[in-house]
Amino acid sequence: MTGFLTLQGKRALITGGTQGAGAATLALFRELGAEVLTSARNRPGDLPEEMFVAADLTTPAGCETVAAAVRDRLGGVDILVHMLGGSSAPGGGFAALGEAEWQAELNLNLMPAVRLDRALLPGMVARGAGVVVHVTSIQRLLPLPEATTGYAAAKAALSAYSKSLSKEVAPKGVRVVRVAPGWIATEASLRLAERLAAEAGTDLEDGKRRIMASLGGIPLGRPSAPAEIANLIAFLASDRAASITGTEHVIDGGTVPTV
Structure with a gap:
């Protein structure tokens, strides 16, 4: 295959695309020719209104709002990138995490991907083509007991879910891959x-x-720089990676010390 990497003509939803590595991914997708939509609770002033949906993706209603906007504005998606994630849990180990903290970690780091996949994957399957990128974390392999137990567990759940999903939909033409960043x-x-x-x-x-x-x-x-994360995601989402599915791609500067 010759020529430069391109996403020309692709329709993409990138969650968490208003800051950090998400914003870098959104910018690169646009540069490579994709039609892109993203969401957050509030729109940054430098992001065009037609590319944005205001929604709280930690709720079922927010996910449905975004899925409906994807159908109305894009007519579906070819690429779905789940960048949304993070943690506001307090430090202090397992004893500091009550019901509310655990639910918050799952609602931010696992359930938006599950809900949006459930809403948008059927369209990909019907077309026999599409790519889903779940952004996990090396924390699923290297949890920090003092600070990231809930976040790491939620990302581990996302990774296991992603692997199962890849096995289900790969025969139907849809690729599902994971990107696991370290410190960005x-x-x-x-x-x-x-x-x-x-x-x-x-x-x-x-x-x-x-x-x-x-x-x-x-x-x-x-x-890692945000743009480096974006470069990896763009490659995996492109036709250059047409036989890559079900795998997790670590980008951490060598942090994970095991094979």
Whole structure:
């Protein structure tokens, strides 16, 4: 196959596409020719209104709002990228996580993908073509007991769900893949580095080193850039990756220490 990577003519929904790696993915998809829709509770001022749906994807009603907008505006999707995720759970280990905290982790990191797949995958299956990308996390392999137990468990559930889904729909022409990032240099993660540095009376670089140390080290010596995550997702979503399905692709600078 010759020529540059392209998503020309593809219709895509990217959840969590208003900041961080999600925003980088949305921008790259547009650059590569895709017609893109994304969602959040509030629209950023620099995002065109026709590309945005206001919705709370942690709720069934919010997912249905976005699915309906996809059908009305795009007529369905060829690519579905589940970038939405994160955690607001308190530190303190398992005892700090009550019913509300556990439900919040699942409602943010697992259920939006389940609900939107359920709403939009039938259209892909009917056409016999499509790609679903679930963004998981290396935390499913390296949970931090003090801070990410709920998040890691939800991402592990997302990964298992994704693998099962891939086996079901691959014979029907739909590919399902996973992307598992490590630490990404987003504005939020850099704010964390700044806070850690301030608490220690050091500088930003020391704050970054502290985050890397908490992960057991990053052999590459730095976090991934949002654009690097976007590059991997765009390749996997493209026709260049036509025989890749059911797999998880780790992008973590070498953080995971096992084979």
